[in-house]
Amino acid sequence: xxxxxxxxxxxxxxxxxxxxxxxxxxxxxxxxxxxxxxxxxxxxxxxxxxxxxxxxxxxxxxxxxxxxxxxxxxxxxxxxxxxxxxxxxxxxxxxxxxxxxxxxxxxx
Amino acid sequence: xxxxxxxxxxxxxxxxxxxxxxxxxxxxxxxxxxxxxxxxxxxxxxxxxxxxxxxxxxxxxxxxxxxxxxxxxxxxxxxxxxxxxxxxxxxxxxxxxxxxxxxxxxxxxxxxxxxxxxxxxxxxxxxxxxxxx
Numbered sequence: 001x002x003x004x005x006x007x008x009x010x011x012x013x014x015x016x017x018x019x020x021x022x023x024x025x026x027x028x029x030x031x032x033x034x035x036x037x038x039x040x041x042x043x044x045x046x047x048x049x050x051x052x053x054x055x056x057x058x059x060x061x062x063x064x065x066x067x068x069x070x071x072x073x074x075x076x077x078x079x080x081x082x083x084x085x086x087x088x089x090x091x092x093x094x095x096x097x098x099x100x101x102x103x104x105x106x107x108x
Numbered sequence: 109x110x111x112x113x114x115x116x117x118x119x120x121x122x123x124x125x126x127x128x129x130x131x132x133x134x135x136x137x138x139x140x141x142x143x144x145x146x147x148x149x150x151x152x153x154x155x156x157x158x159x160x161x162x163x164x165x166x167x168x169x170x171x172x173x174x175x176x177x178x179x180x181x182x183x184x185x186x187x188x189x190x191x192x193x194x195x196x197x198x199x200x201x202x203x204x205x206x207x208x209x210x211x212x213x214x215x216x217x218x219x220x221x222x223x224x225x226x227x228x229x230x231x232x233x234x235x236x237x238x239x240x241x
Contacts, residue, residue, distance in 0.1 A: 073128065077121040080226065081114050084233050091240040 039096060046092070050085045057082040115166070116229045122168025123222035129171045130157045130215040134208055141203040144191045151181050151191075152201040177202055 057078040063069035133155055140152035154177035160170045179202050187196030 071125070073121055073124040077117050077124075077226075080117055080230060084114070084117075084230065087234065087237055091237045095240050 036096075036100070043089070043092060043096065046089055050082070050089045053078075053082040053085050113233065117226060119166065119168040120222045120226040120229070122170070124219060124226075126157075126159055126169045126171040127215050127219040127222065130159075131212065131219070133157050133174060134212050134215060137203045138205065138208050138212075141201055141205060141208075143201055144189070144198055149191070151199045152203070153177060154179075154201060154203045 057075075060069060060075045060078045064072065064075045069075070137154050143152040146152050155174050156177055157171050158173040158175050160172065161168070162170070181199040181202050183197040183199050185196055186192055186198040189198045192198045
Protein backbone atom coordinates (compact mmCIF):
# COMPACT_ATOMS: atom_id res chain seq x y z
CA UNK A 1 0.00 0.00 0.00
CA UNK A 2 2.76 2.41 0.89
CA UNK A 3 5.21 2.77 -1.91
CA UNK A 4 8.14 5.09 -1.68
CA UNK A 5 8.65 4.69 -5.41
CA UNK A 6 8.69 8.29 -6.55
CA UNK A 7 11.05 9.37 -3.84
CA UNK A 8 13.50 6.56 -3.31
CA UNK A 9 13.74 4.02 -6.09
CA UNK A 10 13.68 6.64 -8.80
CA UNK A 11 16.75 8.15 -7.19
CA UNK A 12 18.22 4.78 -6.31
CA UNK A 13 20.41 3.25 -8.99
CA UNK A 14 20.65 -0.02 -7.07
CA UNK A 15 17.68 -2.27 -7.65
CA UNK A 16 16.07 -2.87 -4.31
CA UNK A 17 13.81 -5.88 -4.27
CA UNK A 18 12.55 -6.27 -7.82
CA UNK A 19 14.33 -7.40 -10.93
CA UNK A 20 17.02 -5.25 -12.46
CA UNK A 21 15.94 -3.12 -15.38
CA UNK A 22 18.05 -2.35 -18.40
CA UNK A 23 19.43 0.99 -17.27
CA UNK A 24 20.34 -0.53 -13.98
CA UNK A 25 22.22 -3.41 -15.54
CA UNK A 26 24.09 -0.97 -17.74
CA UNK A 27 25.32 1.25 -14.92
CA UNK A 28 26.39 -1.60 -12.71
CA UNK A 29 27.90 -3.46 -15.65
CA UNK A 30 29.92 -0.68 -17.28
CA UNK A 31 31.07 1.23 -14.23
CA UNK A 32 31.52 -1.84 -12.10
CA UNK A 33 31.14 0.37 -9.05
CA UNK A 34 30.03 -0.97 -5.73
CA UNK A 35 26.34 -0.92 -4.92
CA UNK A 36 27.17 0.75 -1.65
CA UNK A 37 28.56 3.87 -3.30
CA UNK A 38 25.49 4.08 -5.48
CA UNK A 39 23.29 3.80 -2.44
CA UNK A 40 25.21 6.64 -0.78
CA UNK A 41 24.67 8.76 -3.91
CA UNK A 42 20.97 7.95 -3.82
CA UNK A 43 20.85 9.06 -0.21
CA UNK A 44 22.52 12.32 -1.24
CA UNK A 45 19.69 12.90 -3.74
CA UNK A 46 17.17 12.03 -1.09
CA UNK A 47 18.79 14.49 1.31
CA UNK A 48 18.21 17.35 -1.09
CA UNK A 49 14.56 16.33 -1.58
CA UNK A 50 14.04 16.11 2.17
CA UNK A 51 15.76 19.46 2.55
CA UNK A 52 13.35 20.98 0.03
CA UNK A 53 10.40 19.72 2.05
CA UNK A 54 11.95 20.99 5.29
CA UNK A 55 12.51 24.40 3.78
CA UNK A 56 8.99 24.66 2.43
CA UNK A 57 7.67 23.74 5.86
CA UNK A 58 9.94 26.40 7.39
CA UNK A 59 8.67 28.97 4.93
CA UNK A 60 5.05 28.10 5.65
CA UNK A 61 5.66 28.36 9.40
CA UNK A 62 7.29 31.77 8.87
CA UNK A 63 4.36 32.88 6.72
CA UNK A 64 1.91 31.76 9.37
CA UNK A 65 3.74 33.52 12.19
CA UNK A 66 4.22 36.73 10.26
CA UNK A 67 0.58 36.71 9.21
CA UNK A 68 1.24 36.34 5.49
CA UNK A 69 -0.60 33.04 5.37
CA UNK A 70 -3.55 32.30 7.61
CA UNK A 71 -4.21 28.71 6.58
CA UNK A 72 -3.15 26.54 9.49
CA UNK A 73 -4.01 23.32 7.67
CA UNK A 74 -1.49 23.77 4.88
CA UNK A 75 1.23 24.53 7.44
CA UNK A 76 0.42 21.36 9.34
CA UNK A 77 0.49 19.29 6.17
CA UNK A 78 3.82 20.78 5.08
CA UNK A 79 5.29 19.96 8.49
CA UNK A 80 3.82 16.44 8.38
CA UNK A 81 5.36 15.85 4.95
CA UNK A 82 8.74 17.12 6.07
CA UNK A 83 8.55 14.97 9.20
CA UNK A 84 7.64 11.81 7.32
CA UNK A 85 10.31 12.20 4.68
CA UNK A 86 12.90 13.04 7.31
CA UNK A 87 12.03 9.90 9.26
CA UNK A 88 12.43 7.87 6.08
CA UNK A 89 15.81 9.47 5.44
CA UNK A 90 17.01 8.82 8.97
CA UNK A 91 15.83 5.21 8.73
CA UNK A 92 17.69 4.63 5.48
CA UNK A 93 20.80 6.36 6.79
CA UNK A 94 20.84 4.27 9.97
CA UNK A 95 20.45 1.11 7.94
CA UNK A 96 23.27 2.07 5.59
CA UNK A 97 25.61 2.94 8.44
CA UNK A 98 24.71 -0.30 10.16
CA UNK A 99 25.56 -2.21 6.98
CA UNK A 100 28.83 -0.31 6.66
CA UNK A 101 29.97 -0.95 10.23
CA UNK A 102 28.98 -4.60 9.96
CA UNK A 103 31.04 -4.92 6.82
CA UNK A 104 34.02 -3.10 8.36
CA UNK A 105 33.95 -5.27 11.46
CA UNK A 106 33.93 -8.44 9.41
CA UNK A 107 36.74 -10.85 10.20
CA UNK A 108 38.97 -11.47 7.21
CA UNK B 109 -1.69 4.80 -11.35
CA UNK B 110 1.27 6.04 -9.44
CA UNK B 111 1.01 5.96 -5.70
CA UNK B 112 2.83 8.78 -4.00
CA UNK B 113 3.52 8.30 -0.33
CA UNK B 114 2.59 11.91 0.34
CA UNK B 115 -0.68 11.87 -1.60
CA UNK B 116 -2.96 10.86 1.29
CA UNK B 117 -1.69 13.91 3.17
CA UNK B 118 -2.70 16.21 0.33
CA UNK B 119 -6.09 14.55 -0.02
CA UNK B 120 -6.85 14.80 3.69
CA UNK B 121 -5.62 18.39 3.57
CA UNK B 122 -8.14 19.19 0.84
CA UNK B 123 -10.83 17.69 3.07
CA UNK B 124 -9.67 19.78 6.02
CA UNK B 125 -9.66 22.94 3.94
CA UNK B 126 -13.08 22.20 2.47
CA UNK B 127 -14.57 21.63 5.91
CA UNK B 128 -12.94 24.81 7.26
CA UNK B 129 -14.54 26.74 4.43
CA UNK B 130 -17.81 24.98 5.14
CA UNK B 131 -17.65 26.06 8.77
CA UNK B 132 -16.89 29.59 7.61
CA UNK B 133 -20.05 29.52 5.49
CA UNK B 134 -22.11 28.19 8.39
CA UNK B 135 -20.75 30.88 10.69
CA UNK B 136 -21.74 33.50 8.14
CA UNK B 137 -25.26 32.08 8.07
CA UNK B 138 -25.52 32.00 11.85
CA UNK B 139 -24.09 35.49 12.28
CA UNK B 140 -26.48 36.91 9.72
CA UNK B 141 -29.55 35.06 10.94
CA UNK B 142 -31.11 38.41 11.94
CA UNK B 143 -29.76 40.63 9.16
CA UNK B 144 -32.80 42.18 7.54
CA UNK B 145 -30.90 44.41 5.15
CA UNK B 146 -27.99 43.45 2.93
CA UNK B 147 -27.62 46.97 1.55
CA UNK B 148 -30.14 46.45 -1.27
CA UNK B 149 -33.22 46.35 0.93
CA UNK B 150 -33.28 42.55 0.90
CA UNK B 151 -32.59 40.36 3.91
CA UNK B 152 -29.53 38.12 4.09
CA UNK B 153 -29.84 35.10 1.84
CA UNK B 154 -28.58 31.80 3.24
CA UNK B 155 -25.53 30.35 1.46
CA UNK B 156 -24.43 26.79 1.11
CA UNK B 157 -21.21 25.08 0.04
CA UNK B 158 -21.07 22.90 -3.03
CA UNK B 159 -18.31 20.31 -2.84
CA UNK B 160 -17.00 18.85 -6.07
CA UNK B 161 -14.45 16.18 -6.83
CA UNK B 162 -12.26 14.87 -9.58
CA UNK B 163 -12.40 11.09 -9.40
CA UNK B 164 -9.93 10.51 -12.23
CA UNK B 165 -6.91 12.04 -10.56
CA UNK B 166 -7.93 11.39 -6.97
CA UNK B 167 -6.92 14.85 -5.88
CA UNK B 168 -9.35 15.35 -3.06
CA UNK B 169 -12.33 17.60 -2.68
CA UNK B 170 -12.83 21.08 -4.07
CA UNK B 171 -15.03 23.73 -2.62
CA UNK B 172 -15.19 26.36 -5.32
CA UNK B 173 -18.88 27.08 -5.59
CA UNK B 174 -20.90 28.81 -2.96
CA UNK B 175 -24.56 28.64 -3.87
CA UNK B 176 -27.39 30.75 -2.53
CA UNK B 177 -30.44 29.19 -0.96
CA UNK B 178 -33.27 30.56 -3.09
CA UNK B 179 -36.08 29.53 -0.74
CA UNK B 180 -38.58 32.21 0.24
CA UNK B 181 -37.91 34.64 3.07
CA UNK B 182 -40.18 34.19 6.06
CA UNK B 183 -41.93 37.29 7.35
CA UNK B 184 -42.51 38.42 10.90
CA UNK B 185 -44.82 41.13 12.21
CA UNK B 186 -42.73 44.07 13.32
CA UNK B 187 -44.40 47.44 12.71
CA UNK B 188 -42.04 50.35 13.17
CA UNK B 189 -39.09 48.41 11.81
CA UNK B 190 -37.34 50.41 9.06
CA UNK B 191 -37.66 47.49 6.62
CA UNK B 192 -41.33 46.80 7.41
CA UNK B 193 -43.86 46.89 4.56
CA UNK B 194 -47.16 48.82 4.73
CA UNK B 195 -48.82 45.97 6.67
CA UNK B 196 -46.02 45.95 9.23
CA UNK B 197 -44.35 42.73 8.12
CA UNK B 198 -40.56 42.41 7.84
CA UNK B 199 -38.81 39.87 5.63
CA UNK B 200 -36.19 37.98 7.65
CA UNK B 201 -33.30 35.80 6.38
CA UNK B 202 -34.14 32.25 5.30
CA UNK B 203 -31.70 30.90 7.87
CA UNK B 204 -33.01 28.33 10.33
CA UNK B 205 -30.68 27.99 13.28
CA UNK B 206 -31.39 24.31 14.04
CA UNK B 207 -30.43 23.38 10.48
CA UNK B 208 -27.25 25.40 10.76
CA UNK B 209 -26.37 23.73 14.04
CA UNK B 210 -26.84 20.33 12.44
CA UNK B 211 -24.70 21.32 9.46
CA UNK B 212 -22.09 22.62 11.89
CA UNK B 213 -22.03 19.25 13.64
CA UNK B 214 -21.68 17.45 10.32
CA UNK B 215 -18.86 19.75 9.21
CA UNK B 216 -17.02 19.44 12.52
CA UNK B 217 -17.30 15.65 12.41
CA UNK B 218 -16.12 15.55 8.81
CA UNK B 219 -13.14 17.69 9.79
CA UNK B 220 -12.41 15.29 12.62
CA UNK B 221 -12.63 12.34 10.23
CA UNK B 222 -10.09 13.92 7.91
CA UNK B 223 -7.66 14.53 10.75
CA UNK B 224 -8.19 10.91 11.84
CA UNK B 225 -7.19 9.73 8.36
CA UNK B 226 -4.16 11.98 8.39
CA UNK B 227 -3.06 10.78 11.81
CA UNK B 228 -3.59 7.13 11.00
CA UNK B 229 -1.67 7.47 7.75
CA UNK B 230 1.27 8.99 9.61
CA UNK B 231 1.17 6.08 12.04
CA UNK B 232 1.11 3.64 9.13
CA UNK B 233 4.17 5.20 7.56
CA UNK B 234 5.97 5.12 10.88
CA UNK B 235 5.08 1.44 11.27
CA UNK B 236 6.50 0.77 7.82
CA UNK B 237 9.69 2.60 8.72
CA UNK B 238 9.97 0.46 11.85
CA UNK B 239 10.70 -2.41 9.48
CA UNK B 240 13.99 -0.73 8.61
CA UNK B 241 15.23 -1.09 12.16
